[in-house]
Amino acid sequence: MKNRDGIVATLAVALTTVALAGVISTDAYLQTAKAEVQGVRALTDVASGQGQVAAAAGNALMAADTMTVTR
Secondary structure, X not given: OHHHHHHHHHHXXXXXXXXXXXXXXXXXXXXXXXXXXXXXXXXHHHHHOXXXXXXXXXXXXXXXXXXXXXX
16 A cells, blocks of 8 residues: 555656646746746835835826826
């Protein structure tokens, strides 16, 4: 019984490793990872106070767009 459990566990680890390698090698994973890194950078900028300048600039741009549309 122990031998069978060991064989099944080994096969499960091997299949999982192959499946994860397949997922990581896709473009979708790469794009998702890049988006996540950008999101984390934005969050850390806001948390450290550096995002206030970017937020102010973004708000100014949004206000300018709103004023242009309402004319």
